[in-house]
Amino acid sequence: MARIKKLDPLLGDARGRVGPAVLTKVRGVPVIKIRPSINRKLRKKKNKGKPESDQTLKMGLVSPFIRKISNYTSIGFDKYKTGKAAFPSAVQYTIKYALAGKNPDFVINYPEVVISVGKREPAWSSQILCDDKKVVTVTWEIPETANLREIGNDLSYILLYDETKDKPLLYSNAKTPRSARTFSQPMYKPSFGSTIHAYIFFLAPDGKSRSRSDYVGSVTIPAQDKNPLELPQETLSTP
Template sequence: MARLNKGILDDFSGKVGKVIGSSWRGIAYMRSIGRKTGKAKTLNQEIQQAKFKTASSFGQSMHDLFELGFKDYAQKMTGTNYAQSIILKEAIIGDHPDFKIDYSKVQVSKGKLTKAKTPAVAPGAAGAVVFTWTSNAGQKTAKANDQSILVAYCPELNETMFVIGATRDTGTASFDVADFSGKAVQTWLSFITANGKLVADSTYLGEVTVA
């Protein structure tokens, strides 16, 4: 139970009557307690909840990546929430209740930095995945020292690994994903500037099985 020391204008956290106080990113807010209802969910409500659950489960596996990749687009929400809203609109496929993610329609980053040119992925040495691309440094906003963002998501484990590594001018990078050995992973490639201020639209590269 919360207590107001300065009247209704006081910030508080907890429950006062039918109002709950909390804060998010330093902003205090209040909300009313929802009323319980005995009504059964409609089919449409069940469908929307199932889609949300699918998007949320996938999104949480990429939480840290989404916070980085959508930092310039998440206004008054987290990068993960922004990404999940796009996934719900564009990347959910299947019929109720068996919804799935269309990975080819998922972006893991979005921004004004020039994206990768002719990117590709292939299995590497044991436990590794090799990413390649053509350096387009000097074109538009691309610079030689932009750093690659290599992403591998394992649907079987619902886990994501990503690393910020090789620069744009190198044209290749090996990503150690030994935790996913013997399993199929979905992959993406993006770039971020050396100072971390700009990110590029990611490119989905497809599925590869880790040796």
């Protein structure tokens, strides 16, 4: 550590870092300290093999998941907390409420995932079905006590998430009003055999209020039907 007897008038009352030097004051006396060199390779070698912290693993799992569904959470978590953007709010919420398992085996608990928070009328009695033609249908009800004129034109946001492929699928794109009470989406070959989770929330036509999302449920899309002519020869029946 070097002590400055007379401060250079060009520097003035300088503080901070200049290259490897750090200008500061110790008990009112100006001093210059030399920053210790950091051997990053050695530090990385020392940390190698050490288990990652819970928070690091959780962030590494949740952040990519929320990024994939940000078309929804950017609306559903907009202005959720004053001064905080939708993305970190959704990440923080998911880490707190929708993770299962222990270090290092954390997993997304899909039934606990929330993609929207709000006080508008939520979805009631929502269900998800998959028919023989591999068409997924999401249905919901509107309670008799609700004012249909007030909420009937709400825009529905329906997320179909492929857990097996770990990606969101096509959704309603806010073109289906709440009053429709149903939304259908054909499944295509890449999702055959996959487990699909469904979520739904509603946004007021003016965009000023939204409902809390509802976890509708999950279905497994049947695997692709095999043509007997494509089966191995030994599996074909002989006359």
